[in-house]
Amino acid sequence: MSGIECGGQAPDFTLRDQFGQDVTLSSYRGSKAVAIFFYPYAFSGVCTGEMAGIRDRLADFLTFDTEVLAISCDPMFALRAFADQDGLNFPLLxxxxxxxxxxxxxxxxxxxxxxxxxxxYVIDKDGVVRWAAHNAMPQGRDLEEHLRQLTAVV
Structure with missing residues (x-):
């Protein structure tokens, strides 16, 4: 698994968040850099810990110049229950x-x-992929490094 290349345009998408609202990546173009967190499963141990880590540092991740989007293949209603249970107040797509x-x-x-x-992935304000990280299933992410990479592109 290699993911997409850094330096190219990020594939655009529109997905529903845990409240049923459409979120489109390209809507941030020109205004915000975006950190995209793909995660395997809502309610699983490592994913729950990672999302709680983002929640606990949300003020660092979300600024006038930055946004965070977490994406899983779970259905919207499961994401709503996950967000409600763990107080996750950022977009779960x-x-x-x-x-x-x-x-x-x-x-x-x-x-x-x-x-x-x-x-x-960290996407700059022009929609270009500037950084990527791929972790093994049981290995949690280094959120400090993610934050450093996100703030480096604004």
Missing amino acids: SDFWPHGEVARAYGVLDETTGAAHRSS
């Missing part, structure tokens, strides 16, 4: 149908399990 279409476009869909790999 459902790549449920067509199943895994966005994860596939980013090269991070596990076709066997139907879940996204634990992968991250």
Whole structure:
């Protein structure tokens, strides 16, 4: 699994968040850099810990110049329950149908399990992929490094 190349345009997408609202990546173009967190499963141990880590540092991740989007192949209603249970107040996007279409476009869909790999991308204000990280399934991300990479592109 290699994902998409840095230096090229990020594949655009529109997905529904946990509230059923459409979120389009290109809507941030020209105004915000975006950190995209693909994660395998809502309610799973490592994913729950990572999303709580983002929640706990949300003021660092979300500024006038930055946005964070978390994407899984879980259905929207599962993401709403996940967000409500853990107080996750940032966009959790459902790549449920067509199943895994966005994860596939980013090269991070596990076709066997139907879940996204634990992968991250930082997209600059021009929509260009500036950084990527791919973690093994049981390995949590270094959120400090993600924050450093996100703030470096603004």
